[in-house]
Amino acid sequence: MISFDLAFFAVAVPAVLFAGISKGGFGSGAAFAALAALALILEPAVALGLTLPLLMLMDAFTLRPYWRRWHWPSARLLILGGLPGVALGAVLYRVAEPDVFRVLIGAVALGFVGFQGAVRLRLLPARARPFSAATGLAAGVAAGFTSFVAHAGGPPVAVYLLAQGIGKTAYQATTVIAFWAINLFKAVPYGFLGIFTAQTLLADLVLAPVALLGAWLGVRAHHVVSERLFFGVTYTALGVIGVKLIWDGVT
Numbered sequence: 001m002i003s004f005d006l007a008f009f010a011v012a013v014p015a016v017l018f019a020g021i022s023k024g025g026f027g028s029g030a031a032f033a034a035l036a037a038l039a040l041i042l043e044p045a046v047a048l049g050l051t052l053p054l055l056m057l058m059d060a061f062t063l064r065p066y067w068r069r070w071h072w073p074s075a076r077l078l079i080l081g082g083l084p085g086v087a088l089g090a091v092l093y094r095v096a097e098p099d100v101f102r103v104l105i106g107a108v109a110l111g112f113v114g115f116q117g118a119v120r121l122r123l124l125p126a127r128a129r130p131f132s133a134a135t136g137l138a139a140g141v142a143a144g145f146t147s148f149v150a151h152a153g154g155p156p157v158a159v160y161l162l163a164q165g166i167g168k169t170a171y172q173a174t175t176v177i178a179f180w181a182i183n184l185f186k187a188v189p190y191g192f193l194g195i196f197t198a199q200t201l202l203a204d205l206v207l208a209p210v211a212l213l214g215a216w217l218g219v220r221a222h223h224v225v226s227e228r229l230f231f232g233v234t235y236t237a238l239g240v241i242g243v244k245l246i247w248d249g250v251t
Contacts, residue, residue, distance in 0.1 A: 015033060020212070020217065034054070054204055082178070089148025092145075108242075
């Protein structure tokens with residue numbers, strides 16, 4: 001159930017705004033934060049169903065400013081791998097309990113923060129040459145799976161794209177087209193599994209202006225705002241949220 005009270009909007013509005021900014025200008029890395037934050041106050045399935053239409057709205061908005069600026073060979077592999085990854089996520093969803101998803105979302109959040117921290121501290125060596133096509137497909141499968149169960153396909157996509165030697169805008173545009181396709185793949189099984197409800201769709205209508213505002217701000221900020229500042233705040237919040245979700249799931 002969704003209670004449209006002050007607590008809901010206090011969490012949902014900044015979470016959706018940050019997700020929009022991330023998808024609009026910073027490679028979708030922080031878009032996962034919206035689900036993680038909402039999972040603190042909603043059942044995981046409700047949070048998943050509420051978030052996906054908003055992410056799809058952000059995808060549609062950001063397609064135009066990045067149209068054909070993506071690296072198509074990489075995007076094609078990620079999209080092709082994303083379809084079986086989504087199918088794997090649908091299978092897991094049918095057999096897992098809600099607390100499993102709380103722990104999974106929390107673990108992905110902490111893993112994401114750890115990965116980004118290791119990259120920035122140069123604890124992970126830079127890839128000397130681009131990954132193979134098979135690795136691109138594997139990254140797509142991983143992105144499809146983690147995106148289905150937690151809207152968290154950013155890390156495997158980032159690992160793959162950072163090694164491809166493409167520019168900042170091509171990187172951003174490639175994540176836009178890849179997740180536009182993967183989120184479309186997810187919508188069909190979400191519908192069949194009953195993840196969308198009248199309440200989640202009503203919440204989406206209420207939060208749609210926030211999603212569009214965030215995406216617009218992200219596109220504008222792509223060339224002017226420090227990624228270090230934006231992601232520093234986001235990763236700190238994700239770390240705290242991840243610990244809380246794991247605690248709630250195991251207790």
